[in-house]
Amino acid sequence: MTVRVLLFARYREAAGKAAVEVEIGEDATLADVWESVRARVPALREERRPLFSCDRVYARPDHPVTGREEIAVFPPVSGG
């Protein structure tokens, strides 16, 4: 299935766009999504500390993906 992944901050700048679409298998997790994103966007290959959210709530890399969530990946936050 195809999922759309939102990117923020440095990841967005590296990709040159606010979101990417990737193909994943039926039993995919967020970790699988991230691997597909990095395969699509070479500039993200060196990123080692991604955070994930599903439907605007933090989620772990082993979180399963149904394809109906709003998925985002971003670097550690630095607001304030």
Add this chain to the structure above:
Amino acid sequence: MTVRVLLFARYREAAGKAAVEVEIGEDATLADVWESVRARVPALREERRPLFSCDRVYARPDHPVTGREEIAVFPPVSGG
């Protein structure tokens, strides 16, 4: 000698004035000043927790009085 003693808050209300003048001996301390004030102002006789200042700095009851200081006596503070 005669010293003028500033009163604040409840002490001022009890005395009905902002300051009282009392006579004290040559080697008097702030504790002696306070005794003289209470002798002059019956409404202050029940006060048990006076604080003292000399020249706008806190001072202890055993602090000696020269007669040239600005002396004040007042209850525990409650600002804020």
Add this chain to the structure above:
Amino acid sequence: MPGLYRIVEGPLDLESAIQAVSGPDRGAIATFIGTARDHHDGRPVQSLEYHAYVPMAEAVMRQIGGEIASRFGTPHVAILHRIGRVAVGDPSVIIAVAAAHRREALAACSHAIERLKGIVPIWKKEHYAGSARWIEGPDPPALTS
């Protein structure tokens, strides 16, 4: 439900944060204002730029308000964070917490800024003379249960 949690494009208004938390049964309001500093690690900074995952950031700020209500007993919390370019000296974040007593208000305000820096999806970019750099936070505390 009380509380104000907002990502804002443009200047932040301290008075609106204080208004949002004030009330006659509260004796204490603590506020924290984070402003853009002119240096970082000894390097001159010309301006800051903030980027946010806006709807999630507002939801996580509201979650922090819930933590404050259960830990410090007051629901009167406002958290405002600016995005876009912020000039040196201008506020990037404003927090206000009102409570019956001073200790709860101050402790809650401190909790709010620590948690905001730890978990709210906002990122800072520092602009220097002729260059810029995204600041990456430390590894966050446990984010999911």
Add this chain to the structure above:
Amino acid sequence: MPGLYRIVEGPLDLESAIQAVSGPDRGAIATFIGTARDHHDGRPVQSLEYHAYVPMAEAVMRQIGGEIASRFGTPHVAILHRIGRVAVGDPSVIIAVAAAHRREALAACSHAIERLKGIVPIWKKEHYAGSARWIEGPDPPALTS
């Protein structure tokens, strides 16, 4: 010498306190606003009245600023306290502290209000429906060396 330490007859101005401590080399401003509450120990309060030994109060507030400079490393402190009648909801005291970093600013602000309540010669009178009462503080910490 930086710092603003003032007993004020009439409304307090938060903005002037913040202005007095702000600067481009500081990333954090913590403020504390104490407001008149509508109740105390379960009893409805109609208004507060504050009385001060004005010159000594300002001197002791300045002394608290000195404590903050040596303990928390910042001289950027403002302490304003109102005297006279204060309506419910209005500020009676405003403290602002600016520092390079948030923890120093918040800890210094907390120190300032604790010390103000402990040692600054100001007294509060609570006005109820048809009566009034001077509030007397606890025995103060060691006041003299």
